[in-house]
Amino acid sequence: MFALRVQPGAAKTGPAGMWGELPKLKVASPPVDGAANEAVVEFVARSLDIPKSAVEIIGGLASRTKRIRVRGVAGEKLRFFLTSLGIGPRSR
Numbered sequence: 001m002f003a004l005r006v007q008p009g010a011a012k013t014g015p016a017g018m019w020g021e022l023p024k025l026k027v028a029s030p031p032v033d034g035a036a037n038e039a040v041v042e043f044v045a046r047s048l049d050i051p052k053s054a055v056e057i058i059g060g061l062a063s064r065t066k067r068i069r070v071r072g073v074a075g076e077k078l079r080f081f082l083t084s085l086g087i088g089p090r091s092r
Helices: 035-048 075-085
Strands: 002-007 014-019 022-026 055-059 065-070
Touching: 002 035, 035 055, 035 065, 035 075
Parallel strands: 002 022
Antiparallel strands: 002 065, 014 022, 055 065
8 A cells, every 4th residue: 555645637647756755646637526536546557557456546535645555466566666656765
C-alpha cells in the first residue's frame, strides 16, 4: 500500500514531484463521476504492466490524497515504480 496526492484536470497525466511527504500525480481527467480515480488506476496499472483489476484505491475516493493497494506485482518491480514516484531510498 502507498499514498499519492492527485491533481485532477492537468494538461497531461504523469508524476509531478512531491507534495509534502507524498508523491504527486497529475491526471488529465476531471474530478467528476470518478474519472480522476479511474485515471489514477489506469496510470498505476499501465506503469506496472498489470491489469487495472489489480489496482485498488482503498482510501480517499473523494479526496486528493489516495491510498493505493496493488496486487500481483513482484517486490522489485513495485519498489522501482515507487522510487520513480519519489517514494523509497532515492527520495531521502
